[in-house]
Amino acid sequence: MNTIYETARDTCLGATDLDVSTCESMMGGLMAPKVDAGELFFQRERRLGWSLEDGKIKEGTFGASGGVGVRAISGEKTGFAYADDISCDALTPALAAARAIVKSGASTAPPSMPAMFEPAMTAQTGDAIHVLDDPILGMSNEARIDMMRRVDAVARAVDNRVSKVSVSLHAVHEAMLVMCTDGTLCGDVRPLIRMNVSVIAEENSRRERGTAGGGGRRQASWLLEGDRCDDFAREAVRLALLNLEAVDAPAGAMPVVLGPGWPGVLLHEAVGHGLEGDFNRKGTSAFAGKMGTQVASPLCTVVDDATLADRRGSLRVDDEGTPGQRTVLIEDGKLTGYMTDKLNAKLMQSECTGNGRRESYAHLPMPRMTNTFMLPGPHDPEEILRSVKKGIFAASFGGGQVDITSGQFVFSTTEAWLVEDGRCVCPVKGATLIGMGAEVMQRVSMVGNDFALDSGIGVCGKDGQSVPVGVGQPTLKVDEIIVGGTSS
Amino acid sequence: MSLNSLYDLTAPLCESDGGLPDIASRWIEKACKKGVDAAEISISQGAGYTVTVRLGDVETTEFHQDVSCGITVYAKQCKGSANTSDLSPAALDEALDAACEIARFAQPDACHGLADASLMATDMPDLNLSLAWRMGIEQATEMALACEDAGRGFDARIVNSEGASLSSYGGRGVYANTHGFLGVSNGTTHSIGCSLLGEDANGKQRDYWYTSARSADALDDAGSVGRRAAERCVARLGGATPPTGPCPVLFESEVASGLLSTLTSALSGGLLYRRESFLEGALGTDILPTWLSLLERPRLKGGAASANFDGEGVQTANKAIIDAGQVATYLLSSYSARRLRMQTTGNAGGVYNLILHPQATKTRRELLQDMGRGLVVRELMGQGVNLVNGDYSRGVSGFWVENGEIAYPVSEVTIAGNLRDMFRGIVGVGDDLDPRRHVRTGSILIDSMVLATPA
Numbered sequence: 015m016n017t018i019y020e021t022a023r024d025t026c027l028g029a030t031d032l033d034v035s036t037c038e039s040m041m042g043g044l045m046a047p048k049v050d051a052g053e054l055f056f057q058r059e060r061r062l063g064w065s066l067e068d069g070k071i072k073e074g075t076f077g078a079s080g081g082v083g084v085r086a087i088s089g090e091k092t093g094f095a096y097a098d099d100i101s102c103d104a105l106t107p108a109l110a111a112a113r114a115i116v117k118s119g120a121s122t123a124p125p126s127m128p129a130m131f132e133p134a135m136t137a138q139t140g141d142a143i144h145v146l147d148d149p150i151l152g153m154s155n156e157a158r159i160d161m162m163r164r165v166d167a168v169a170r171a172v173d174n175r176v177s178k179v180s181v182s183l184h185a186v187h188e189a190m191l192v193m194c195t196d197g198t199l200c201g202d203v204r205p206l207i208r209m210n211v212s213v214i215a216e217e218n219s220r221r222e223r224g225t226a227g228g229g230g231r232r233q234a235s236w237l238l239e240g241d242r243c244d245d246f247a248r249e250a251v252r253l254a255l256l257n258l259e260a261v262d263a264p265a266g267a268m269p270v271v272l273g274p275g276w277p278g279v280l281l282h283e284a285v286g287h288g289l290e291g292d293f294n295r296k297g298t299s300a301f302a303g304k305m306g307t308q309v310a311s312p313l314c315t316v317v318d319d320a321t322l323a324d325r326r327g328s329l330r331v332d333d334e335g336t337p338g339q340r341t342v343l344i345e346d347g348k349l350t351g352y353m354t355d356k357l358n359a360k361l362m363q364s365e366c367t368g369n370g371r372r373e374s375y376a377h378l379p380m381p382r383m384t385n386t387f388m389l390p391g392p393h394d395p396e397e398i399l400r401s402v403k404k405g406i407f408a409a410s411f412g413g414g415q416v417d418i419t420s421g422q423f424v425f426s427t428t429e430a431w432l433v434e435d436g437r438c439v440c441p442v443k444g445a446t447l448i449g450m451g452a453e454v455m456q457r458v459s460m461v462g463n464d465f466a467l468d469s470g471i472g473v474c475g476k477d478g479q480s481v482p483v484g485v486g487q488p489t490l491k492v493d494e495i496i497v498g499g500t501s502s
Numbered sequence: 503m504s505l506n507s508l509y510d511l512t513a514p515l516c517e518s519d520g521g522l523p524d525i526a527s528r529w530i531e532k533a534c535k536k537g538v539d540a541a542e543i544s545i546s547q548g549a550g551y552t553v554t555v556r557l558g559d560v561e562t563t564e565f566h567q568d569v570s571c572g573i574t575v576y577a578k579q580c581k582g583s584a585n586t587s588d589l590s591p592a593a594l595d596e597a598l599d600a601a602c603e604i605a606r607f608a609q610p611d612a613c614h615g616l617a618d619a620s621l622m623a624t625d626m627p628d629l630n631l632s633l634a635w636r637m638g639i640e641q642a643t644e645m646a647l648a649c650e651d652a653g654r655g656f657d658a659r660i661v662n663s664e665g666a667s668l669s670s671y672g673g674r675g676v677y678a679n680t681h682g683f684l685g686v687s688n689g690t691t692h693s694i695g696c697s698l699l700g701e702d703a704n705g706k707q708r709d710y711w712y713t714s715a716r717s718a719d720a721l722d723d724a725g726s727v728g729r730r731a732a733e734r735c736v737a738r739l740g741g742a743t744p745p746t747g748p749c750p751v752l753f754e755s756e757v758a759s760g761l762l763s764t765l766t767s768a769l770s771g772g773l774l775y776r777r778e779s780f781l782e783g784a785l786g787t788d789i790l791p792t793w794l795s796l797l798e799r800p801r802l803k804g805g806a807a808s809a810n811f812d813g814e815g816v817q818t819a820n821k822a823i824i825d826a827g828q829v830a831t832y833l834l835s836s837y838s839a840r841r842l843r844m845q846t847t848g849n850a851g852g853v854y855n856l857i858l859h860p861q862a863t864k865t866r867r868e869l870l871q872d873m874g875r876g877l878v879v880r881e882l883m884g885q886g887v888n889l890v891n892g893d894y895s896r897g898v899s900g901f902w903v904e905n906g907e908i909a910y911p912v913s914e915v916t917i918a919g920n921l922r923d924m925f926r927g928i929v930g931v932g933d934d935l936d937p938r939r940h941v942r943t944g945s946i947l948i949d950s951m952v953l954a955t956p957a
Contacts, residue, residue: 067776070611072581074604078596079587095565098587111565114639155607178777214777214890223778223890263895265918265954266746296556297662298699300706376568413885415897419699419708422913424884424897446886446916448897448954498886498895498916500952502747 022201025189026056030100037193043109044086045195053194055083056100057375062150066162066181083375084112091115096376144231144324149185149205153234158183161243169213169247176251178214185234192335200335206482207234211246215254224253228469230326253429256441263445263499269405270495271398275466276410278387278485281316283414283423284451289343290381291354293418295362300421309349310455313391316344318353320368320384326470327385327484334370334379341367355381373479383474387486391461395489398460400436406497407431407438421451446498454495462489519686520547526678529594534680536602538575540616542679545571550671555646557663575601579610613840622683623817626810630803631689633717635670642668645724649696653728657736664697683815692718696731700739707738714938716804741911743957744902750876751917751951752869755936757882758946766853768889771838780892788827789925796824800854807940813851856941862933869930869947871906877953878903892921919951
């Protein structure tokens with residue numbers, strides 16, 4: 015049986031005029047007196063997506079892409095080029111273009127060409143943290159279509175106020191091979207699936223949407239285990255019906271209880287991005303220079319963990335060939351770690367944490383999150399809710415955003431309740447919550463014992479690059495945050 | 503590749519069709535031989551570079567070269583699509599086969615198919631969209647450095663930089679279908695931008711500015727871009743907190759452009775037939791105040807989103823989307839049109855340059871005076887726009903206005919309302935037109951939204 019490396023290598027370089035030793039000698043052409051490192055990143059990806067609307071399979075799309083990205087690094091400078099084709103003819107001009115950076119390079123470090131390349135053993139012998147099988151081939155088109163129709167039928171059967179159901183199912187199979195003049199030679203195979211259900215419910219000329227879904231580095235058959243896909247359908251309907259009853263959200267500062275799982279998007283925005291190494295090396299993050307200081311309440315321990323089995327944000331190795339890791343970012347409220355790629359780790363004189371990720375061969379890697387979550391605390395979730403005299407309980411969110419320099423972040427509710435005297439009184443309309451990352455984290459006064467991860471739907475955007483991520487948290491209470499409703 | 507001939511990356515894309523029409527025609531023929539009822543293909547190619555400098559030195563030099571091809575087939579009212587980044591015959595054959603295979607599994611839908619043959623574009627004037635920037639990378643680097651230097655030297659409170667960058671891209675594309683239509687397009691985009699950090703006793707703030715145009719001649723001077731970024735950044739320092747409650751809100755032209763895009767999204771066929779738009783059934787009703795119209799101008803020379811034909815080959819033409827406040831048309835592709843039992847409006851792929859009429863009613867200063875006491879929105883955060891019901895709630899950075907003058911910068915606040923009320927509540931449009939966007943508008947003043955703040 016082939017190793018993961020061999021499978022990745024054969025997928026990327028098979029049926030081309032390139033092999034590993036040719037690539038190694040071509041990569042040697044990147045090296046010059048001022049170049050510290052050269053890197054080639056090969057990638058092939060196949061995608062299959064189906065969509066269902068109004069009970070019918072409306073369309074499907076198949077996609078295939080592949081190419082090679084070339085980096086030459088000189089001190090803090092990077093030259094980058096890529097080719098949409100994996101061949102000697104395509105690689106040669108990309109190498110020349112990436113090397114252009116050398117002309118203005120300032121580093122005086124001597125070139126470091128290792129004598130020979132060996133697959134990076136730490137990475138290669140590691141166990142697969144997810145199945146490697148191609149999720150596109152793993153289920154027949156007939157079975158996929160049956161599953162989507164079933165989800166449609168389940169959603170419609172819940173309630174006659176459901177007027178529209180849309181279901182999508184996506185599968186991606188990615189193989190990557192990275193080689194670097196620091197001796198890295200590493201490959202990985204990464205499946206990814208995702209189902210989304212969107213429901214419109216109508217009553218008395220009011221109309222609301224509910225969405226749910228999930229996935230991960232798994233096979234599509236996972237969606238059928240324990241009738242999971244039916245749960246997504248019922249959850250989407252529940253949210254749509256709930257929002258038909260929603261009243262205007264309040265406006266102003268108040269206590270907010272966040273539910274377990276997906277509301278962990280709070281951590282992704284409030285602290286996650288601010289702890290990415292590039293922003294801290296450059297001193298542009300609100301968290302820059304705060305290592306070891308109290309940046310959150312002592313109840314908060316936040317980690318980024320690429321090693322969780324099958325999760326959407328999990329990575330056996332990152333896109334620079336560094337093994338995926340578990341990095342404690344905040345421990346008992348104290349800042350303990352930044353997330354780094356190779357370049358920023360070197361410039362910050364720290365260990366690389368395996369967070370170097372890129373959207374594709376056509377993008378430069380940079381420090382990115384994987385699965386980011388808060389560990390459970392001592393409190394019973396019921397007790398947390400009971401402690402709120404007047405405020406909001408937010409159980410689900412849409413997206414969020416952060417300004418890493420000021421620390422200001424937002425996230426928007428998709429399921430929220432007005433809380434009075436410790437009880438959920440009625441659902442409220444979607445509202446944006448806004449706060450300053452460090453201030454909000456200091457105001458976390460209770461942390462639940464009901465830790466959960468999200469269902470596998472997160473996409474993180476940074477500098478125009480999207481990557482899949484996971485989030486998670488237990489129920490937690492923030493004593494004061496601004497709720498952007500309309501009712502004062 | 504020599505450093506000083508970098509424009510060679512974009513120039514060929516601007517000046518020739520690169521053989522793309524031949525490829526498109528060949529695979530349309532191949533699709534016909536597969537026995538499909540109809541097929542369409544689009545191929546695009548682009549190339550360019552981005553130079554980023556930070557703190558007075560080069561940080562990255564990136565070269566981009568992208569290819570993509572999409573093939574769609576229709577067989578017995580079933581649709582299948584495939585795309586590839588590889589234009590080799592083997593890859594294109596594989597994509598065509600995959601599209602045909604998918605169409606076998608999809609279910610029939612009478613609304614699928616090409617747009618009507620009679621609507622295909624025949625008038626194809628040169629829209630002046632493609633103008634290569636003949637400049638070497640050293641010059642590009644110098645210009646980016648000048649931009650950042652001007653910004654960093656603007657004010658002592660500018661303490662750090664996220665860098666300045668210059669980029670130049672060119673691309674060409676072809677769309678063909680089994681009606682025998684084949685259209686080519688090309689275009690360049692050049693830009694210079696800068697992002698700076700300022701600091702005072704209250705903390706750090708970041709802001710940016712950029713200039714972007716089809717032609718390098720139309721760009722703002724690099725130094726002025728850096729200074730504008732610095733000016734915007736220091737203006738954010740020393741914030742205070744206004745009270746929670748209703749107040750008038752002025753969307754600066756950059757965010758006003760986004761607000762009008764929200765309106766055109768809600769009028770788009772995809773959302774309408776899915777019943778996901780709060781503007782369902784709004785055709786012929788008043789959405790904007792009666793003194794205001796929103797016009798589409800697809801064939802502006804050098805326009806950011808100019809095109810002779812839409813994503814299905816349909817000829818574009820000027821039209822009023824909102825006429826004297828009233829919805830004059832939805833924005834439809836052939837598919838969404840058939841779903842709604844209407845005609846395509848030539849908006850497959852979106853809208854092609856929008857302008858307001860009148861373009862401006864007041865100067866910005868007059869708008870602030872009209873406002874008296876309220877909020878100026880400079881930056882919006884988050885995705886709190888619900889097009890199903892029109893609910894709007896977003897994070898804001900901007901300025902508080904007292905007595906018609908900017909009083910202090912504001913952050914960590916939200917504004918909320920409903921888009922129906924916001925559009926009807928437009929009371930003025932400023933003369934500070936943002937030329938960079940495909941939605942060209944000045945600042946927009948809205949009579950009232952609810953502001954939520956720590957106070």
